[in-house]
Amino acid sequence: MKQKTLTTAIICLCLFLTYKSSIAQANNPGLQQIKSSIQKINTLYYELFAKSDASIINLYTDDAILLAPNMLPINGKKALKKDFNDTFVAGKVKGVKFQTANIYGDGKAFVTEEGTWQVFDQSGKVIDDGKYLKLWKLTKAGWKIFRDSFNSNHKI
Numbered sequence: 001m002k003q004k005t006l007t008t009a010i011i012c013l014c015l016f017l018t019y020k021s022s023i024a025q026a027n028n029p030g031l032q033q034i035k036s037s038i039q040k041i042n043t044l045y046y047e048l049f050a051k052s053d054a055s056i057i058n059l060y061t062d063d064a065i066l067l068a069p070n071m072l073p074i075n076g077k078k079a080l081k082k083d084f085n086d087t088f089v090a091g092k093v094k095g096v097k098f099q100t101a102n103i104y105g106d107g108k109a110f111v112t113e114e115g116t117w118q119v120f121d122q123s124g125k126v127i128d129d130g131k132y133l134k135l136w137k138l139t140k141a142g143w144k145i146f147r148d149s150f151n152s153n154h155k156i
Contacts, residue, residue: 031111035103037143038113038136042098050095052088057081060145061137067149070156095120098132110146111136117150128152 041059048056057080060066066074066083074083087093097118105111113134121127132150136143 030107031103034107034111039100046095046097065147069151093119094122109138
């Protein structure tokens with residue numbers, strides 16, 4: 001019962017945020033510029049991942065947390081570096097592609113990105129896909145990923 005209530009609450013929240021985002025974006029044209037910046041960073045993410053480039057962790061804040069399904073949170077750059085390195089060494093994944101659907105927030109310190117993702121194997125075949133929410137933080141170096149949460153569209 002708790003799972004059903006939680007799922008219903010999440011769906012309601014997503015619908016509310018989608019509605020609110022359309023109003024917020026109309027009232028804040030700066031969000032469109034932020035969305036464009038984030039999309040460029042997501043393209044860079046894909047390129048760095050494809051090259052197994054450890055500098056991918058520089059797209060995250062120092063205190064970032066990756067909230068992946070079925071595992072404990074990955075806290076901070078040191079843990080992120082290990083996680084990415086382990087993924088690169090395993091050699092099963094060639095790339096992760098993000099498609100931004102919406103950006104929420106006032107754009108002053110934080111924004112939330114909502115979208116879909118795809119994971120590709122070494123031959124370029126899609127091996128998983130799903131949805132995500134990223135909380136972005138404005139830093140002196142620009143927008144960085146502060147919280148990263150995702151899950152698959154497929155049952156385990």
